[in-house]
Amino acid sequence: MRAAAALFERERSLEDLIVLVNSLTSVPTLEEVNDWFATAFLRQRDYEQYRLFSTHNYARNLVVRSEFAEMLFLCWRPGQRTPIHDHGGSIGVVLVCEGMMTETMYEHAPEGHVRPYSTYRRSPGSTTGADVPDIHQLINLEPEGRDLVTLHCYAPPLSVLNTYSQSSARVGHWREHYFCEGAGI
Numbered sequence: 236m237r238a239a240a241a242l243f244e245r246e247r248s249l250e251d252l253i254v255l256v257n258s259l260t261s262v263p264t265l266e267e268v269n270d271w272f273a274t275a276f277l278r279q280r281d282y283e284q285y286r287l288f289s290t291h292n293y294a295r296n297l298v299v300r301s302e303f304a305e306m307l308f309l310c311w312r313p314g315q316r317t318p319i320h321d322h323g324g325s326i327g328v329v330l331v332c333e334g335m336m337t338e339t340m341y342e343h344a345p346e347g348h349v350r351p352y353s354t355y356r357r358s359p360g361s362t363t364g365a366d367v368p369d370i371h372q373l374i375n376l377e378p379e380g381r382d383l384v385t386l387h388c389y390a391p392p393l394s395v396l397n398t399y400s401q402s403s404a405r406v407g408h409w410r411e412h413y414f415c416e417g418a419g420i
Contacts, residue, residue: 246276249298252306256388259303265364268304268328268388272362277332277386282308286384293317293375304390308332309373311383316374319349320409323395327365327387331357334375334383338363341370347404370399 247255255271263271279286285296285308293315298306311334319341329336336357341349349370357363365371375383398407 247271247274249275249277249281252388253299256299256301256304256306259301262303262390265326265328265366268326268390269362269364272328272330272386272388275330275386277330279333279384282332282384282386286310288312288382298386300392302391304388305392306386306388309385309387311336311375311385313375313377313379313381315383317372318407318409319370319372319399319401320396321368321370321399322365322389322393323397324367325389325391325393326367327389328362329357329364329373330362330386331359332384332386333359334381335377336383336385337374337376339372339374341372341399341401343370348401349399350401 252271252275282298285298287294287296287308288310290312293309293311296308296310298308300306319339329338337354338357339351339354342352344350355363373385375381377383394410396409398409
């Protein structure tokens with residue numbers, strides 16, 4: 236994997252990122268994926284085929300999946316959000332391509348539920364990474380007409396997410412299903 240990463244001493248295109256994921260021989264670290272996204276240069280025309288929205292929930296659009304990592308474009312209309320969740324043992328890195336993303340980080344409260352401890356606003360070009368066992372929620376809080384498009388990399392690929400509540404200690408489980416033009420979790 237390091238040999239493949241060394242090929243890219245310049246800005247990475249979407250095609251370069253796809254080659255990286257397909258050439259992996261092990262699960263990349265959070266730092267490695269952060270580096271990929273920090274050097275990514277993506278134009279809307281480069282990812283137009285993955286810029287697919289849903290009216291009810293955010294849409295998850297698979298770009299590439301290997302044994303060791305996967306990349307998806309998530310497309311969000313205003314008000315669309317994830318549940319509060321972790322990545323079930325995978326790391327996750329997000330690159331904001333269009334719009335403004337709001338991310339809230341959570342921690343376990345003594346009563347068993349989760350509570351927020353920090354909220355960040357992320358603009359185009361910014362990245363954020365969730366390590367194991369980070370718990371967070373992503374949302375497009377922008378007004379009507381201001382969509383959000385984000386590129387996500389999960390390593391290893393997601394299989395089960397744990398979902399949490401601010402009012403209950405109950406932990407839900409969501410199994411990954413792939414689709415285009417489909418709803419989020």
